[in-house]
Amino acid sequence: MITRRIFIAGTMVAALAGTPSFAQDVVKIGLVLPMTGPFASTGRQVEAGVRAYMALHGDTAGGKKIEVVLRDDAGTADQTRRIAQELVVNEGVSMLMGFGLTPLAMSVAPVLNQAKIPAIITSATTSAIMKQSEYFVRTSMAGPQSAVPVATWAVENGLKRVVTLVTDYGPGHDIEKGFTDQFKKEGGEIVEAVRVPLQNPDFAPFLQRVRDAKPDAIFVFVPSGVGSVFMKQFADRGLADAGIKLIATGDVTDDDLLNAIGDPALDVITGHFYSANHDSPENKAYVEQVKKAANNMRPNFMSVGGYDAMHLAYAALEKTGGDTDGTKLVEAMKGMEWTSPRGPISIDPATRDIVQDIYIRKVEKVGDELYNVEFATYEKIKDPFAAQ
Amino acid sequence: MLTILFDGIAYGMLLFVLACGLSITLGLMNFVNLAHGAFAMAGGYITVIMMNRYGISFYWCLPAAFFVTALIGVLLERTLYRRLYKSSHLDQVLFSIGLVFMSIAAVDYFMGGQQQLISLPPELRGRFDFFGVGIGRYRLFIIVLCAALTVALQLALTRTRFGSQLRAAVDDGRVARGLGINVSVVFALTFALGSGLAGLGGALGTEILGLDPNFPLKFLIYFMIVVTVGGTSSITGPFVAALLLGIADVAGKYYVPQAGAFIIYGVMIMVLILRPHGLFAREGGR
Numbered sequence: 291m292i293t294r295r296i297f298i299a300g301t302m303v304a305a306l307a308g309t310p311s312f313a314q315d316v317v318k319i320g321l322v323l324p325m326t327g328p329f330a331s332t333g334r335q336v337e338a339g340v341r342a343y344m345a346l347h348g349d350t351a352g353g354k355k356i357e358v359v360l361r362d363d364a365g366t367a368d369q370t371r372r373i374a375q376e377l378v379v380n381e382g383v384s385m386l387m388g389f390g391l392t393p394l395a396m397s398v399a400p401v402l403n404q405a406k407i408p409a410i411i412t413s414a415t416t417s418a419i420m421k422q423s424e425y426f427v428r429t430s431m432a433g434p435q436s437a438v439p440v441a442t443w444a445v446e447n448g449l450k451r452v453v454t455l456v457t458d459y460g461p462g463h464d465i466e467k468g469f470t471d472q473f474k475k476e477g478g479e480i481v482e483a484v485r486v487p488l489q490n491p492d493f494a495p496f497l498q499r500v501r502d503a504k505p506d507a508i509f510v511f512v513p514s515g516v517g518s519v520f521m522k523q524f525a526d527r528g529l530a531d532a533g534i535k536l537i538a539t540g541d542v543t544d545d546d547l548l549n550a551i552g553d554p555a556l557d558v559i560t561g562h563f564y565s566a567n568h569d570s571p572e573n574k575a576y577v578e579q580v581k582k583a584a585n586n587m588r589p590n591f592m593s594v595g596g597y598d599a600m601h602l603a604y605a606a607l608e609k610t611g612g613d614t615d616g617t618k619l620v621e622a623m624k625g626m627e628w629t630s631p632r633g634p635i636s637i638d639p640a641t642r643d644i645v646q647d648i649y650i651r652k653v654e655k656v657g658d659e660l661y662n663v664e665f666a667t668y669e670k671i672k673d674p675f676a677a678q
Numbered sequence: 679m680l681t682i683l684f685d686g687i688a689y690g691m692l693l694f695v696l697a698c699g700l701s702i703t704l705g706l707m708n709f710v711n712l713a714h715g716a717f718a719m720a721g722g723y724i725t726v727i728m729m730n731r732y733g734i735s736f737y738w739c740l741p742a743a744f745f746v747t748a749l750i751g752v753l754l755e756r757t758l759y760r761r762l763y764k765s766s767h768l769d770q771v772l773f774s775i776g777l778v779f780m781s782i783a784a785v786d787y788f789m790g791g792q793q794q795l796i797s798l799p800p801e802l803r804g805r806f807d808f809f810g811v812g813i814g815r816y817r818l819f820i821i822v823l824c825a826a827l828t829v830a831l832q833l834a835l836t837r838t839r840f841g842s843q844l845r846a847a848v849d850d851g852r853v854a855r856g857l858g859i860n861v862s863v864v865f866a867l868t869f870a871l872g873s874g875l876a877g878l879g880g881a882l883g884t885e886i887l888g889l890d891p892n893f894p895l896k897f898l899i900y901f902m903i904v905v906t907v908g909g910t911s912s913i914t915g916p917f918v919a920a921l922l923l924g925i926a927d928v929a930g931k932y933y934v935p936q937a938g939a940f941i942i943y944g945v946m947i948m949v950l951i952l953r954p955h956g957l958f959a960r961e962g963g964r
Contacts, residue, residue, distance in 0.1 A: 326783070328892045330791030486931075487939035489896060492886055494685040494814075495931035495938070515793040519888040522795070526814055528805050550795040 317354040317614055319603060320377035322388040322398075323412075324365035331515065331546065332390040332592050333362070336412045339589060339596030340387070342579040343604075352607035354614075359383060365390060367397040374398040378405045384614035385410065387599050392416040392460050399423040406616040408623065410602055412595035416460045417675040420643050425616060427623045429602055429635075430595035431563055432643040432673030434468025436539040439648040439668035440509065440561035441472035444537055449507040451479050452537075453500045456511045458485040465511040465539060468674050473509075481505045486512070493523045500534070501527060507535035510542055514590075517542035518551045525554035535559065540662065543653055545590040548660045555653045555660060561668075563646050564591040564632040567661035573631035591632075598630045602637070638672060645672050680811040682932050683925065688817035690924020691824035692886065694917050696879035696897065697904035698831070699872030705910025706848050707865060709759065710767050713774040714876055714901055715894030716781035721747045721877025722889040723785060726794040736799050740881055747877025748870040755869040760862065778894045786891040794889040820882055827875075832913050844868055903942065907949045909956025919949075919957055 321340060323333035340358060349356045359381055363370040370389065377383045378401060386402070386409040389395035395414040399422035402409050408425045417433035420426050444452060454469060456462035462485065470480055481503050486496050500508050508529070512520050521543075524536060540562020543555055566577050566588050576597060580589040589597075602623055607614075609622040620642070627636040635646040648671045651662035700714040721743035728734040728742060758777075762770050798816060805814045835841040846854040847861045855861050880893070887897070900923075908919030923942055930941030949957060 326786055326791070328791060328890065330786060334790075484935050486935075490939070492689055492928070494689065494817075494886075495682065495928045496935060498681055498685065498812075499932050499935065515890060516888065518793050518795050519886075522885065526804060526816065528812070547793065547795070550793075552795075552797055 315355055316357050317351075317385075317607065317612075318357050318359055318381055318383040320374065320381060320383035320386045320388075321358050321360045322363050322370055322373050322377070322386060322394075323360065324390040324394070325360070325362035327364040327366075328515075329365040329390045332413055333388075334584075334587075335546065335590055335593035336388060336390075336596035338580050338584040338587060339412070339593035339598075340600050341583055342576060342589070342593075343597045343600035345583060346575060346579055347601075347604065351604035352610060352612035354607060354612045356604070356607075363390075363394060365394065367393045370394040371397040371401065374401045374409075378407060383407070384616070385603055385619065387596075387603070388412055389414050392419060395419045395426070396422055399426070402426065408606075408616050408620045410599040410623075412599045413592050416464050417673055418460070420641055420673075424642075425620055427602065427620065427637060427642045428644050429598040430592075430644070432641075432645075433675050434465045435644075435646070435671050435673060436562045436648050437465045437469040437509075437511065438472045438674050439650065439671060440537055440539065440559075441469045441478070442476055442668065443559075443561065443650050443666065444507060444509070445473065445476035445478045449478070449535060449537070451481050451505045452507050452509050453482045453484065453503055453505045454480060454509045455484045455486065455496060455500065457488055457490075457513060457516070459488050462511055464675070469509055469511075471674065488513075490516070493520055494527070497523055497527045497529060501529055501532055504532070505534060507537050510536065510538040512542060514541045514544035514547065517544060518547045521551050521554050521558070537561075540564070540591060540651070543651075543662055545588050545662065548653065548662070549588075552660070556655070558653045559650065560653075560662060561648050561650050562591060562662070563648055564594045565649065565651055565662040565664055566590070567651075567656065567663055568632060568649075569664075570629075570631065570633065572629055576631040589631075594630065594632050598628075598632075598635065601628060601630065602626060633667075641673065643673050645670055647671065681813070682929055684811065684813060684821075685817060686925030686928035687921060688814070688820050688924070689886075689928055690921035691821050692879065692883055693900060693904055693924055694920035695824050695827060695875055696883060697901040697920060698828075698913060698916050699875040699879075700901050701905045701908065701910050701913070701916040702868060702872040702875075704905055705912075706844060707763070707868060708848070709763060710770045711759075711774050711872075712771060712898060713777040713781070713894070714872075715896075715898050716778050717747050717751060717873040717876035718880035718883070718897070719781065719785065719889070719891075719893040720750055721880030722884045722893065723789060723794070723880075724877065725881040725884055726789075726796055726889065729796050730794075736796070736802070740878060743881035744874040744878040747880075748874030750877075751873025752866055752870045754873075755866050759869065760865070763865075778898075781894060782891045789891070791891055794884065796884055798885055816885060820886075823882070827878075828913065828917055831875075835913060840864070840867070900942075903946050905956075907946055907956055909953075909958045912958055915956055915958035 325333040361373045390413045392414045402423045402425040411428040415431045456466040538560045540560045545566045606619045606622040624639040633647045648668045649664040650666040651664045654663045703711045724743045725739040728739045802816045847864045904920045908916035926945045927942045931938030
């Protein structure tokens with residue numbers, strides 16, 4: 291029954307999307323984000339990034355006026371799919387954007403395939419998404435992109451025995467594998483691989499286990515909100531005093547939460563693609579705009595994904611001269627290169643995935659506030675799983 | 679090894695404070711209050727607001743969390759809950775779960791969906807070694823506080839006039855009323871006590887369990903397990919159950935991290951097979 295329903299809906303989508311839209315002067319972009327529910331902070335950050343781009347670069351591209359239609363999917367996949375369908379059929383959007391989590395992005399793949407409309411992923415990161423549709427393009431992060439350079443850096447800096455601790459879900463597995471593969475290739479030893487449940491109230495037993503294993507360092511990936519709880523318990527348990535270094539992907543020291551975590555975060559080494567502290571004129575303008583528009587909120591790596599998604603949409607429209615045909619837009623996006631607030635990035639023509647520099651950063655006090663201060667760069671990192 | 683035991687006890691104690699209010703309303707007042715976690719969340723947010731916005735000391739936040747949440751409890755009891763005392767359990771469940779969703783949406787609206795963090799006073803941070811056993815200061819604080827609370831609670835329910843009035847009111851409301859006990863006031867106070875304890879638990883738990891708008895749903899299952907395993911006839915039952923589950927959970931996650939998350943459910947199933955009414959069931963319980 292479901293297949294039939296999907297078929298009917300799909301044909302409707304295709305029929306409506308097929309009607310020529312050359313005459314219109316407005317290009318609508320459907321932005322689907324979790325604005326409520328447990329992942330609301332992702333939604334708010336991405337929206338701030340999108341709005342900041344429009345505030346800084348106007349609302350016309352390729353001779354068309356851009357209109358963003360924001361919808362809330364509350365972080366549940368069936369809603370994401372329904373909303374995406376509605377946006378395509380009723381609102382006549384030419385592009386979709388957003389998608390906070392892997393399952394949410396996955397759920398819209400059939401809609402894209404049938405409507406032939408590009409979707410720019412601003413947040414979800416697992417490698418598996420991109421294979422689901424030829425119409426996915428990504429501006430957040432490609433799989434375990436941020437973990438690989440951390441492994442290289444760790445070995446280069448004498449951290450040979452490492453325990454990995456990741457949250458037990460898709461992105462966690464990706465990151466664990468990405469880190470472990472690279473780390474072993476460089477000659478490091480994984481003492482133990484710990485996975486913690488997604489709904490984990492207390493890190494105490496896992497941290498005690500890590501402490502007793504006495505590694506040189508612990509490599510951590512947990513979703514950004516949980517990261518703050520983790521950091522505090524890490525400090526409380528005295529792992530740092532026991533000589534165990536904390537290395538992580540930048541999710542743990544999320545710019546949005548860093549000041550709230552406070553001093554326990556100091557000196558933590560992370561690898562990531564964006565820091566609000568990144569030293570470039572693009573980033574200064576961007577951070578200033580977001581703070582001005584969003585009640586002094588500091589943009590994090592989620593919001594820069596939204597900003598770059600808008601840039602990609604604008605640039606693609608410029609390239610097609612305002613033509614909103616989905617396939618042409620995706621073609622236009624392939625191979626696109628530009629300087630984002632995070633640094634130089636490009637879209638891999640083969641995988642439609644982002645290629646970007648990964649920075650190794652250390653948490654330091656800048657003025658009264660804590661920032662991830664970048665001190666090393668690994669250039670042009672691709673999704674390590676895409677080649678396999 | 680002993681560190682794990684210590685962490686387990688601390689975790690169990692925290693679970694107990696969070697859940698014992700539920701065992702009071704469920705066991706003594708026979709009301710299925712799934713919104714219990716919402717009161718715990720209220721306590722947590724009161725602490726966060728007081729500490730982060732007004733810079734009030736953590737030690738003052740704890741009693742404040744207790745009393746303010748108790749006050750909210752009384753208000754809701756007087757206006758909403760008491761209408762449902764006589765209703766079927768299904769109505770109570772539907773009502774209270776609705777309350778949970780409303781509280782989640784309200785907190786999300788006013789406070790935002792992100793994790794809330796507090797910084798403990800310096801003397802509660804870190805850990806020290808005691809004959810080779812690593813002891814977290816904050817966890818020790820929780821254990822001492824909760825142990826004192828448990829003793830006080832047990833004495834209050836068994837030794838005081840209020841305790842016997844409450845038990846009388848529960849056993850047979852009509853006779854109790856006939857004897858001149860103001861049953862509705864007794865229930866209101868009991869409900870306030872239960873929600874206040876939840877608020878205190880939420881305040882204590884902010885540092886260890888984290889706090890976001892989904893707190894009531896995330897921990898509902900833990901509260902329910904504690905109450906089911908412990909039985910609802912006394913304070914001792916949930917107390918032993920919470921300790922057992924806390925230690926089993928922490929030890930399980932330490933020794934077999936792969937299966938760690940399931941240990942707590944395994945223990946629950948075992949106990950319920952052996953003693954279907956919980957560890958300490960009341961004979962011919964209601």
